[in-house]
Amino acid sequence: MQDLTLVMAQLDPLVGDIPGNTETAIEAVREARIEHGADIVVLPELFLTGYPPEDLLLRPSMESRLRHARIRMAEKVAHDVMVIVGYPGRREGHTWNLAGVLYNGEWLGEYAKQALPNYQVFDEQRYFSPGTQPLVIDHHGARIGILICEDLWSGAPVTAAKQAGAQILVSLNASPFHQDKPAERLRLLEERADEVSLPMVYVNMIGGQDELVFDGGSACVNAQGELIVQAPHWAVGLMPVQFVREGDHWVPQPGETDPEVEPEENLYCALVTGLRDYVNKSGFDGVVMGLSGGIDSGLSLAIAVDALGPQRVHAVMMPYHYTADISRQDAAEQAKLLGVEYEVMPIEPMVEAFMDTLSESFAGTERDTTEENLQSRCRGVLLMAISNKKGLMVLTTGNKSEMAVGYATLYGDMVGGYNAIKDVYKTWVYRLARWRNTQSPAIPERVIERPPSAELAPDQQDSDSLPDYDVLDAILVSYIEGDMSAEAIIAAGFDDEDVYKVVKLVDRCEYKRRQAPVGVRVTPRGFGRDRRYPIVNGWQPGE
Structure with a gap:
C-alpha cells in the first residue's frame, strides 16, 4: 500500500525579513524530514515576505531579494522532499501572489x-494581478492541486483544480483571526471538500503583525468533509498528515485534532499573541503601563505578564485627589500577585503646577473636563518619560467601547505604542477578566465587581455620562459592525436618546481614533483597516 507524508508547517514569519524567513523555512523542512519523514512540506501564504507586506511590495529590490531567497532554498533544502511555499513575484509585467513548488533543487x-480579497482588512487588488490557471503537481503518484487562501472562499478555483486532475487539494493561507473565525473557517473547509469529494489540507499562518493576529489551526479534512487532523491554535509547530492510497484516491489517516476551547480562552490567546509579537518583533525590552486599580488596566496587566513575563512589565500607579483608597490597594495587590515591577508616582504636584500656570488664562471659567484631562495628560508624560529612559513601550488600556465614543484623552491615557484591548468591548473585558482568574489568580475580585470609573472627578462613574455597558455595547455592535442606521437600531428596541447620543459620539470621535495606538483586531470589524471613515464630513447620524 502506497503512502505519503505531508507536513503542515504552521510558522510565524517577520514581515520584510526575507533572509530570516527563508532560514526559518529551510530549518522547518529539515526538521519535518527528520522528525516526521516528510515527503511534502507546505508553508503558509506569502511566507517568505510575511503577511501582509503592504507597500513593501512596491520596493524595487523586492524581486531580487526573493530571487536570492529561492536560490538559497534550492541549494539548502533536501532534494528528497517537495516544498510548497508562498511568496510574491513579478512576472511578465504583473505582480502575483504565488505558491512555488521546489523539488530536487529545482522550482517546478x-x-x-x-x-484576491479586497474587503475588511484585505487590500490585495492594490498589489496583485489575479491568476487564471490551476496548478496540479505530480509527486510520488499523487496529484496535488494548489490553492491560496481566498481561492477557497471563492470556490471556483477549487472546482478548476479538481477538473485539472487534482487528487489532494492544498491551500496556503494567511487568514487573520477574529471572534468566531476559526469555526467559520473550518466549516468552509469541510463544505468545500465535500463539494468536490477531495481531501483538503489547509495550512495557516501563526503570530501577530501590527493589528492583525493569525491563530494557526491548520487542518486536514477528508473527501467527505470530516476533520481528520488539526494543528493547535496559537502555537508554532509542524503537524504531519499521513495519506494512504486506496485505488485512485488518497485518504488522510486520523491524527491529532485540537479540542474546542471556550470563546474567552480563544480571545485571550489572541490578545496575548498580538502583544507578544508586537513587542518582540519591534525590539522593545518590555512594557510600562499605568495601573489604576480598574478593570481595563487590570486585564491589560494580566495580558502583558502572560505575553512577556513579569520581569518585562513595569506598572505605575499615579494617584490624584480623586483616586480611591481601594484603587491604590487593588493596584498594589495585583502588582504583587503578578510579580511585576511597581511604583507609585503621585501627580498632584504636576497637576497643580499646570493649574497655576493656566490660572490667569482660565480666570472666570467653570471647572470642566479640561481639568480632568490635565490629570490624564500628566500621567501620559510620566509614562512616556519612563519609556524613553528605560526602552519600554507604553501599553495603553482603553477598551473598544471607550475608544468608540471617545471616552479617552488625547495625549493622556491614549499616549503609547500599543493597546492590547483596543478591539475588546467592555462587556468582554469583564468576561475575559473572570475567565483569566479561573486559570490562576491574576486580577483582584474587587476590581471586577466595583462600578467602573475614570476617577477624574469626585464620585465619578462611567454610567454618569454613558449608558450601561450592556446597552452601550449592543448599540455599538449594531452601528459599527452591522452598519445599521440609528433608526434601525431604535426599531430593534433601543432607547432613541441613547442611540442618537452613542452614534453621534462615534462619528464625532473619528479624529481621536486616528491618533490612537495600534491594537490587535479581534472583532469582525475593528477600528483601523476595517473601518475607514472621513474625519470631516456632513453625514447625518440617522441615515
Missing part, C-alpha cells in the same frame, strides 16, 4: 492566487 512551477 508557480501557482498564482486567483481570488
Whole structure:
C-alpha cells in the first residue's frame, strides 16, 4: 500500500525579513524530514515576505531579494522532499501572489492566487494581478492541486483544480483571526471538500503583525468533509498528515485534532499573541503601563505578564485627589500577585503646577473636563518619560467601547505604542477578566465587581455620562459592525436618546481614533483597516 507524508508547517514569519524567513523555512523542512519523514512540506501564504507586506511590495529590490531567497532554498533544502511555499513575484509585467513548488533543487512551477480579497482588512487588488490557471503537481503518484487562501472562499478555483486532475487539494493561507473565525473557517473547509469529494489540507499562518493576529489551526479534512487532523491554535509547530492510497484516491489517516476551547480562552490567546509579537518583533525590552486599580488596566496587566513575563512589565500607579483608597490597594495587590515591577508616582504636584500656570488664562471659567484631562495628560508624560529612559513601550488600556465614543484623552491615557484591548468591548473585558482568574489568580475580585470609573472627578462613574455597558455595547455592535442606521437600531428596541447620543459620539470621535495606538483586531470589524471613515464630513447620524 502506497503512502505519503505531508507536513503542515504552521510558522510565524517577520514581515520584510526575507533572509530570516527563508532560514526559518529551510530549518522547518529539515526538521519535518527528520522528525516526521516528510515527503511534502507546505508553508503558509506569502511566507517568505510575511503577511501582509503592504507597500513593501512596491520596493524595487523586492524581486531580487526573493530571487536570492529561492536560490538559497534550492541549494539548502533536501532534494528528497517537495516544498510548497508562498511568496510574491513579478512576472511578465504583473505582480502575483504565488505558491512555488521546489523539488530536487529545482522550482517546478508557480501557482498564482486567483481570488484576491479586497474587503475588511484585505487590500490585495492594490498589489496583485489575479491568476487564471490551476496548478496540479505530480509527486510520488499523487496529484496535488494548489490553492491560496481566498481561492477557497471563492470556490471556483477549487472546482478548476479538481477538473485539472487534482487528487489532494492544498491551500496556503494567511487568514487573520477574529471572534468566531476559526469555526467559520473550518466549516468552509469541510463544505468545500465535500463539494468536490477531495481531501483538503489547509495550512495557516501563526503570530501577530501590527493589528492583525493569525491563530494557526491548520487542518486536514477528508473527501467527505470530516476533520481528520488539526494543528493547535496559537502555537508554532509542524503537524504531519499521513495519506494512504486506496485505488485512485488518497485518504488522510486520523491524527491529532485540537479540542474546542471556550470563546474567552480563544480571545485571550489572541490578545496575548498580538502583544507578544508586537513587542518582540519591534525590539522593545518590555512594557510600562499605568495601573489604576480598574478593570481595563487590570486585564491589560494580566495580558502583558502572560505575553512577556513579569520581569518585562513595569506598572505605575499615579494617584490624584480623586483616586480611591481601594484603587491604590487593588493596584498594589495585583502588582504583587503578578510579580511585576511597581511604583507609585503621585501627580498632584504636576497637576497643580499646570493649574497655576493656566490660572490667569482660565480666570472666570467653570471647572470642566479640561481639568480632568490635565490629570490624564500628566500621567501620559510620566509614562512616556519612563519609556524613553528605560526602552519600554507604553501599553495603553482603553477598551473598544471607550475608544468608540471617545471616552479617552488625547495625549493622556491614549499616549503609547500599543493597546492590547483596543478591539475588546467592555462587556468582554469583564468576561475575559473572570475567565483569566479561573486559570490562576491574576486580577483582584474587587476590581471586577466595583462600578467602573475614570476617577477624574469626585464620585465619578462611567454610567454618569454613558449608558450601561450592556446597552452601550449592543448599540455599538449594531452601528459599527452591522452598519445599521440609528433608526434601525431604535426599531430593534433601543432607547432613541441613547442611540442618537452613542452614534453621534462615534462619528464625532473619528479624529481621536486616528491618533490612537495600534491594537490587535479581534472583532469582525475593528477600528483601523476595517473601518475607514472621513474625519470631516456632513453625514447625518440617522441615515
